Amino acid sequence: MNPAQWPGGLAYIVVFIAAIIEGEVVFVTASILVGRGELHPLGVLIAGALGGSAGDQFYYYVLRGRLRRWLDRFPRIARHQRAVVARVKRHSTLMVLACRFLPGLRVAIPAACAYGGVPPLKFSGLNMLSGFAWAATIMSVVAWGGPAAMAWFGLKGWWAIAVPGVMILLFFRWLGKASAALEDDPSA
16 A cells, blocks of 8 residues: 555654654655655655654653663773763764764764763754754655656656665665674774
8 A cells, every 4th residue: 555645644654653763764765755746745854854853862861861870880881981971072963963864873872962961952953953954865865866867867757766765775774884883893
């Protein structure tokens, strides 16, 4: 069944919930449907941006306060607390803005910001801004930019929208693996 034919705003609710949980796959699919004229771009943009930000903020608010108390039980981590907190605070703006674009670090960055004491208003505001930038970028490339570029290569119709969508999914998958490897080995 085509999500564009679901009753009411169900397709947009699904985009919102999927963006909370996972992010790219459902949002790229919704962006393909926007490109085909089957879903409204503003609805998909708002649902994706708010859902993605809600997912990030969930980890930030759940871990705020609790994470520091739990990690302070480990002497090695507690010894380095000041240095970690100082580094997070020094780079917090960039970290929060990049969070939506780094799938492998979508839990680690909100956790680091919670541990580092980044103020809630700063985290939420910047994360919301990042969520809208993320959603607008993906939708623009998949729904409108990609099909125009694909037409230059002779691809039209469904393929002109699907190829950029698949390319973005592959890029985010690669980026997530690279981010996770960097998290595992910071010297890389």
